[in-house]
Amino acid sequence: RVGGLFGAVFGLSSVLGPTAGGYITDNLGWRWVFYVNLPIGIVAVLIVAATLPFVRSKASVRDIDFPGAAALVAGLIPLMVALSITRDHAWTSPEVLGLLIGSAVMLVLFFVLEQRSENPIVPFRLFKDATFSVSMLTSFLTGFAMFGAIIFVPLIYQGVLGVTATNSGQLLTPMMLGLVGASVLVGQVMVRIRLYRFLGTAGIALMLLGFWWLSQVTTRTSALEVVRDIVIVGAGLGATFPLYLQAVQNALPRQFLGVATSQIQFWRQIGGTIGTSVLGSVLASRLAASIQSQVAGLHLPPQAGRLVPSGVSNPQAVFDPSVIAARRTAATAAGGPQAAAIFDQVLHALRAGLAGTLHDVFLYSGAVLILALVASLFLREVRLRGQAQTQEGRTDEFSPAA
Template sequence: MSQQPQRQPASDPQGTHLTEGLGRWATIGVVAGTMMALLLAALDQTIVGTAMPRIVAELNGLSYYSWVITAYLVASTIMVPIAGKLGDLFGRKPFLLAGMVGFVATSALCGQSHNMLELVVFRSIQGLFGGTLFATVFAVIGDLFPPARRARLQGLFGAVFGLSSILGPTAGGYITDNWGWRWVFYVNLPVGLIAVLLVVATMPYVRSRASLRDIDWLGAAVLSAGLVPLMIALSITRDHAWTSPEVLALLAFAGAMLVSFFFVERRSENPIVPFALFKNSTFSVSMIVGFISGFGMFGTIIFVPLVYQGVLGVTATNSGQLLTPMMLGLIVASTIVGQAMVRIRYYRFLGTAGIAVMLVGMWLLSQVTVSTSRFEVVRDIVIVGAGLGSTFPLYLTAVQSALPRQFLGVASSQVQFWRQIGGTLGTAILGAVLSQRLSVKISEQLGALHLPSQALRFVPSGGNPQSIFDPTAIAARRAQAATLGPQGAAIFDNVLHAIRAGLAATLHEVFLYGAAILVLALIASVFLNDVPLRGPVQQQPGEEGAPIAAA
């Protein structure tokens, strides 16, 4: 049964929300379909990583290994702000459906890949649809519900994002071992199909007078020309120096294009990024906090497995599982803050408290040594996750409530965009610190032992922590030391302990740098404007932008 058309008044910046006039089960169907769309995109990022070693082994493409990840990251980052703007122009439903259908279709293509080059191409296309989903899903919640209910839902959606990080590695390992790596892509098909059917059947659509002429084609092209070299430059710093010609050339070109993008957007009638929004304190503070928290989040996620495997010597067949405690903290905090912020007048201090908690967790991680217990590390990353989870629903809901409805997609996508850029930059900078300082710290620890010259054969060369702490390489060096008898084994144990202590000293600096950056977010969070979380307003007939319920 069709619902009566609903109209949006020009005078109401928030407008009526799409669930008005929908029945209970239709509303549940819309939320479930949107939530499955988020799960589809978020789960894919963690589930594929587990299967990568098997994929590389079968397709014989080790040289393309990093590009499978980089191609998806670059494409999704580019698409997030573009899709956010297009959703504001043409409505959210077509882009949510296009994102899901395209994501599922490219998943099938990835599963059919015969070589690594094909997989890189298909993953880059999939990244475009993944970026569309991330930009659209959180804006859909803004369309569906008034701010008071929206905050609670954003908390639950943040929990879904965290849950995917827990389920992904385990599911990816099981699927790869029992069904084969191609099924980590095929598994998206049934989930995506159910989500598409739910959205088609229950989600309202919005009338729009926008046309193709309203799309900022030049802005999209210039933005892409700036983001592609920027993301590639940051990604290749793991095996290129920051001062290398490749990195410097890419950064210079990216800088020129992004400066050009600023001037192009100032002249556009429908800019992808309306820079005037940064004059709104709620918007600018939320972008700053999102950028810096992304810096800290990815800094933690990338280096926590090294704490376990490198410093503590914990053997882990799946390093992704080591992050489970952090994601549990994120899920709980995201859900609680989403419920609490609608009951607190000065809810900005919830964000300040969350960042402070995250900062404490980073400081505790910086204190980890070779004698630290596993329980202490688990405690530390739960604290980081709880602090991070508190920022997910709060700043997104605040931004959506602070701006007129026509900027809902732009606002939501910019939060995701700046968090992703911050994470990429944080990974690159903190990774460079690790690479440059690790060999120095290891040398300091070994020098303090005053070992005989024959012990140097047990010291790995290079500063790559993955190769230094590779279990196979350690076992080989241990076997070599055993040929020298008990004394050789004892020397090797001392060398290994010194190497682990060197890594702990290096990570001490890395986590302190991350914590220092978070201090900036802590200061910025105090300046957030506590925008009232307004409820729905009755609409008047005859206005554009009217949502019409699905039949």
């Protein structure tokens, strides 16, 4: 139950962040998206310092795996950079290959260091446990897709449907309802049923359905249809949060409870980081060609080419409302109502091109979720502590009075 609440809080913060970010961007500017984290961080530190109970422990600073942490950072940073620059560099370019090779070397070094560390960041020996390994793999893959939804759904609203950044953030909020509700519900139900592993499978299947519908969004799709899709994605995602956390915590000895919790979060965040980079690269590399195809289908006069913005690989800049308004004003001033009408046709083609590219992005996310769906079937169920209490309560209820 507590795991369900923790999962709900994590999902809540993940969804409220883009909502607040959209409002701040519209009203204060994008730099304030970063500035606002300073007072929030300070308040969080003060709350933790004032309210978190002190727990005596034999652990010390010397137990922290500094070499492993350094090797992990040195391996992940070039990997993220390599995945990010594939939007304007070929996979076989020296820059990408060099970064990937450097990342591979450091991650191998990280693995070697973890084998020798007494308190490793990632205890690889735990992967011998089927429950642990399946839970980590599923968390990684669902994290990949989760951040894909959170990052790219606002582009549907802003770029395809023409909604402002603030409203697009607010329209993402319903995903929170599905996520929180499913997370709390599954946390309550899983201790009361047998074969609880299929709750995770059902949740991933729900995510797949939501991503499939998101891939079908066009310029004619209504905002309510997108809301329906992200609620389904949120509900499916929320179902996985408490399930795999509780399964791992019950599969490992008690001294590994902290490790189990941290590893679930670690692999989900790594999956999300890689997913954001990979899907962002797909978007950037395919958007220009998709837009050019849509504009070519308009058969506009050659002089209308100036209405197509440059740098279309950056959708945030292309579909910025202030930029669109300025370009429409300039087109009207230069050519009158006819030029404004042509501009509207070009803008519709731009939105259709973005919709076609997002179609591919969400299908890639769906392909990753298929892997997660298959992996979830191999989860080895363990007896949950809550299950024992529930069954004992039922036995007492039907036992004859002494």
